[in-house]
Amino acid sequence: MNKITKFFWFCSGAYAPLLTKTPTETHKYVGIGGTVFFTGLLAAISAGYALYTVFESPWYAIGFGLVWGLMIFNLDRFIVASMRKRNNAWAEWKMAIPRLVFAVLLAIVISRPLELKIFEREINRKLDEKKTAMIAQSKEALKAGFSEINGLEAKKDSLKSEVAAATAFRDKVQKEYDFERFGTKTDGTSGIVGLGSNAKKKEQQLDVAQKDLEALRAGHQVRMDTLDSEIKKLTALRQAEFDKIQPNIDGFDGLAARLDALEILTKESNAMFWANIMIMLLFVAVETAPIFVKLISPRGPYDELLDLAELRVQVYANEQTVKTREKSEQNIQVFRTANGVRV
Known part of the structure; x- marks a missing residue:
């Protein structure tokens, strides 16, 4: 065997x-x-x-x-x-x-x-989708927690809008000056070619618009640099907070997460x-x-032999029980006889 x-x-x-x-x-x-x-x-x-x-x-x-x-x-x-x-x-x-x-x-x-x-591949794909959603949710939550950045960005956009408006005005004056020099007739120009009195007035207006634009740019640039510095600090703090959350998101692949992903996949x-x-x-x-x-x-035969073996053990145990009881009774009887004890 x-x-x-x-x-x-x-x-x-x-x-x-x-x-x-x-x-x-x-x-x-x-x-x-x-x-x-x-x-x-x-x-x-x-x-x-x-x-x-x-x-x-x-x-x-x-x-x-x-x-x-x-x-x-x-x-x-x-x-x-x-x-x-x-x-x-x-x-x-x-x-x-x-x-x-x-x-x-x-x-x-x-x-x-x-x-x-x-189903490991399918589960990993579902976990990646879940991690992407968690990252997006975390970023949105951090944006809400650092709302000062949005305010600073709005101020910066306002300054840019003012510079853009001044630039547009300067370009408009530049265009009118060019039209005046080359004799292009418009509502704001005389249509006379050359550097006449009208052209000189336009030139003076252009010089003033250019100086105002340069002064505005210089002043707003200092303010925007200050805003950029504050935005950079707050962004660094927000990124630091996200870096603390990132390991937990990357580690979202435990047994419970995989069981949830498998349940979702079976439903889908x-x-x-x-x-x-x-x-x-x-x-x-x-x-x-x-x-x-x-x-x-x-x-089968094995069950018969197993029952027989158990029966032998049971019979043997019963025999030993009877023998033990008889022997005990004999010992008690001898003890009583030897000591004159009557029942």
């Missing part, structure tokens, strides 16, 4: 010395044991991935994953081993129902982290919804398979 077969017998919870006497039952318990073993292995992988998303450390993930896998393996082994084949089908089903419920719960717990891994896509359901049902089928095998399989 090879070691793999014995190992799967152990996984199935069967008693190997009795099972070796029933060769027709060996393959059934090898299959049951293999299912229990691989369920525990999948549970270890599933828990390892889930814990890796929490701790981001392969050593923690491997350690806790192995512990979780061994716990699930032990529970499955106990569930299968505790089920006994009787001649009463209803009694067997009553015994199996709580075990089936527990197996379904284990299957759901095991399948969820693996679903996160299977029917294909992912049914794929999610099918994966979960697959694990439910794997987890409950050993129990159903026990239920639907007929009572």
